[in-house]
Amino acid sequence: MAGTDSTKHPDAALAGRPAPAIILVEPQLGENIGMAARAMLNCELTDLRLVNPRDGWPSDDALSASSGAIQVIEGARVFETTPDAVADLNLVFATTARKRDMTSRVVTPRQAAAKIHEFMGGDGNRAGVLFGREAKGLKNDDVTQADAIIMAPVNPAFSSLNLAQAVYAIGYEWYLAAIGDEPSPQLATSKETRPANKAELNSMIQHLADELDEAGFFHVAEKRPVMVRNLRNMFQRANLTEQEIRTLRGVITSLTRKPEK
Amino acid sequence: MAGTDSTKHPDAALAGRPAPAIILVEPQLGENIGMAARAMLNCELTDLRLVNPRDGWPSDDALSASSGAIQVIEGARVFETTPDAVADLNLVFATTARKRDMTSRVVTPRQAAAKIHEFMGGDGNRAGVLFGREAKGLKNDDVTQADAIIMAPVNPAFSSLNLAQAVYAIGYEWYLAAIGDEPSPQLATSKETRPANKAELNSMIQHLADELDEAGFFHVAEKRPVMVRNLRNMFQRANLTEQEIRTLRGVITSLTRKPEK
Numbered sequence: 229m230a231g232t233d234s235t236k237h238p239d240a241a242l243a244g245r246p247a248p249a250i251i252l253v254e255p256q257l258g259e260n261i262g263m264a265a266r267a268m269l270n271c272e273l274t275d276l277r278l279v280n281p282r283d284g285w286p287s288d289d290a291l292s293a294s295s296g297a298i299q300v301i302e303g304a305r306v307f308e309t310t311p312d313a314v315a316d317l318n319l320v321f322a323t324t325a326r327k328r329d330m331t332s333r334v335v336t337p338r339q340a341a342a343k344i345h346e347f348m349g350g351d352g353n354r355a356g357v358l359f360g361r362e363a364k365g366l367k368n369d370d371v372t373q374a375d376a377i378i379m380a381p382v383n384p385a386f387s388s389l390n391l392a393q394a395v396y397a398i399g400y401e402w403y404l405a406a407i408g409d410e411p412s413p414q415l416a417t418s419k420e421t422r423p424a425n426k427a428e429l430n431s432m433i434q435h436l437a438d439e440l441d442e443a444g445f446f447h448v449a450e451k452r453p454v455m456v457r458n459l460r461n462m463f464q465r466a467n468l469t470e471q472e473i474r475t476l477r478g479v480i481t482s483l484t485r486k487p488e489k
Numbered sequence: 490m491a492g493t494d495s496t497k498h499p500d501a502a503l504a505g506r507p508a509p510a511i512i513l514v515e516p517q518l519g520e521n522i523g524m525a526a527r528a529m530l531n532c533e534l535t536d537l538r539l540v541n542p543r544d545g546w547p548s549d550d551a552l553s554a555s556s557g558a559i560q561v562i563e564g565a566r567v568f569e570t571t572p573d574a575v576a577d578l579n580l581v582f583a584t585t586a587r588k589r590d591m592t593s594r595v596v597t598p599r600q601a602a603a604k605i606h607e608f609m610g611g612d613g614n615r616a617g618v619l620f621g622r623e624a625k626g627l628k629n630d631d632v633t634q635a636d637a638i639i640m641a642p643v644n645p646a647f648s649s650l651n652l653a654q655a656v657y658a659i660g661y662e663w664y665l666a667a668i669g670d671e672p673s674p675q676l677a678t679s680k681e682t683r684p685a686n687k688a689e690l691n692s693m694i695q696h697l698a699d700e701l702d703e704a705g706f707f708h709v710a711e712k713r714p715v716m717v718r719n720l721r722n723m724f725q726r727a728n729l730t731e732q733e734i735r736t737l738r739g740v741i742t743s744l745t746r747k748p749e750k
Contacts, residue, residue, distance in 0.1 A: 267654060269647040295649050333728065338665075380661070381668055386530040388556050393528060393657050396650075400641070400658060404599070407642055422613065426634060427576035453630075460633050467636065 242272045242406055246348045249275040249356035250395055251313050253370050256282045256362050262293025263392035264359075265300040271399030272406075276304040277313045277356070310358065310370045319347050319355040322366055322374035323394055325387050333376040340378045341401035357398050362391050421471040428473045433460050435477055439484045503533045503667055507609045510536040510617035511656055512574050514631050517543045517623050523554025524653035525620075526561035532660030533667070537565040538574045538617070571619065571631045580608050580616040583627055583635035584655055586648050594637035601639045602662035618659050623652050685734045693734045693741075694721050700745045 250268055255261050255278060265276055278285060285306050294301050307313035314320050321340050335343070344355045358374060360366030371377065380397045382389065389397070437456050446452040468476070511529055516522050516539060526537055539546060546567050555562050568574035575581050582601050596604070605616045619635060621627030632638065641658045643650065650658070698717050707713040729737070 263651070266649060266651070270643045270650055270654075272644045295651075297647065297649075336665075381664055382531045383533045383664075386558065388527060388558075389531055389657075390524070390527070390556075390653075392651075393531075393654060396654050396657065397661060400661075403642055403644075404597075422611075423579040425577060425579040425615075426572060426581060430572050430576075457629065457633050464633065464636060 245406065246354065247273050247275065247406070248344050248348070248402060249277055249317065249354070250399075251277040251279065251310070251356050251358045252281070252391070253279040253310055253313075253358055253366060254282060254361045255359075255391065258283055258287030258289030259293040260362055260391045261287060261304075262290035262295075262297075262301065263390075264395040265290065265294040265297040265304070267392045267396035268399055269294075269297040269300050270396070271403035273399050273402070274300050274303060275356075276300050278304055278306045279310050279313050280308060281306065310373050314356055314358070314373050317354045317356040319344065319353065320358065320374045321356075321376055321378045321398075322358040322371045323360070323378045323380075323398065324365055324371065325379070325382070325389065325394075326365075334379055335376050337378055337380050337397045337401040340376070340398065341405040344402055345405040359391060359394055421469040424468045424470045424473045428470055429460075429463065429468065432473050432477055432480075433463065436480055439480055443484070506667060507615065508534050508536065508667070509605050509609070509663060510538055510578065510615070511660075512538040512540065512571070512617050512619045513542070513652070514540040514571055514574075514619055514627055515543060515622045516620075516652065519544055519548030519550030520554040521623055521652045522548060522565075523551035523556075523558075523562065524651075525656040526551065526555040526558040526565070528653045528657035529660055530555075530558040530561050531657070532664035534660050534663070535561050535564060536617075537561050539565055539567045540571050540574050541569060542567065571634050575617055575619070575634050578615045578617045580605065580614065581619065581635045582617075582637055582639045582659075583619040583632045584621070584639045584641070584659065585626055585632065586640070586643070586650065587626075595640055596637050598639055598641050598658045598662040601637070601659065602666045605663055606666035620652060620655055685729045685731045689731055689734045690721075690724060690729065693738055694724065696738055697741055700741055703745070 250264065250273055252261060252264060255264075258281075261276075261278065261281065268274065268276060281287070283289075285304070286301075291298070291301050321335075321344075340357070344357075347353050348355055357378065358366060358370055360370065378398065380389065380394065433456070436459065440446060446455060463476075466472075511525065511534055513522060513525060516525075519542075522537075522539065522542065529535065529537060542548070544550075546565070547562075552559070552562050582596070582605075601618070605618075608614050609616055618639065619627060619631060621631065639659065641650065641655065694717070697720065701707060707716060724737075727733075
């Protein structure tokens, strides 16, 4: 029955499922709050909490930077302190960009997401993730509110995620955990030769298209682009090797050779 | 020797390893190019290619939005067409936000990252990922340059990743694949102390149990073992350091000090 399909739709699948809260501690720019809200809604996260936002709340800048994530912005709750913001949560993570001189468990976003997903399956369990101020991050007093620290793996020589990207890294992993990742399909590659590069593929397609023009294959001029694209897709999907491209060019040449008189 | 440590440093580990190119097709705002460059460098991606950027190149807006990812901005190369930009690549993915009415393989960022990482281990193999214009995405003609499509799992009711976030989703997954298996959860410890050993933990628990005996805490003798075990479990889960154990012992001592007469 058609109706049963809806349970497999990601939207329906997550609709009734609890999702973690995102807690921004002392965010400075409304624009960054808006971009974080946008990142959240992409991942079906809607519980946004703000601790003492510098420029006040509500914020027009946040609303316009949210690109339409209005339900997140309008549903946001403001708290005076971090302990107030996490009072109802029983699993809290703190995101930090650098190691703290503190004793805490450190996990990756993926590990945190798996834990949150598993944890929230329990009755009445509520989880949340703390994010600090732009540039400065969380204060140690905020970090102590958390059960563990999340550090996203980043270039040790350039560790500079913006707030919305940090939120997105967590949201993305949580969303994958919640909907379940698909098994990896294989793209076949041959060992005899090397995969063709795009210049080789494109010039073979061009060769073919030229010959088809010559042969009057494209009766209807307007349809030529889509027909060439369809041909191209077929060859592209074949994951051709450089050797195969040469073979195909030989085929084209051979097929179009004018009979000797 | 101190010098050998550098090979285990993540920076050094990736330094000699090929990384995929990020190709932005007809990006509009320099600011978005800069934010994408910033996202890239967090993931040790440096090969940025721009196809026909609307506002020209170089761009002051891009440089300032890159937050210091200068090497990516200054190393960026500009191409007139997408086929030119991917000519030297032999594995290309195209990112799209929605399903296309085309026959193509669709993979997740994680699947694409695993494939890119595996593929680039082969001699001379080069890979890249195409990203379309802000809001509009890639044209079908650009998508046909790719071997497969990457779609990040997003809320079907709100699919609105900005360009830098889309780049970051791919970069993040590739970086995880490149640095190897995720670091296992670890205990970050400050430099002044070390994780407590079991003798220290046990003797603290013994101290506590003795004091509780003294205070008449264990009314029912048969339940004492399980109650002590439960207490022990709580402290065990805390992964205490040696310093923290000493602090706790101080707490116990302090709480049980007899008032002076």
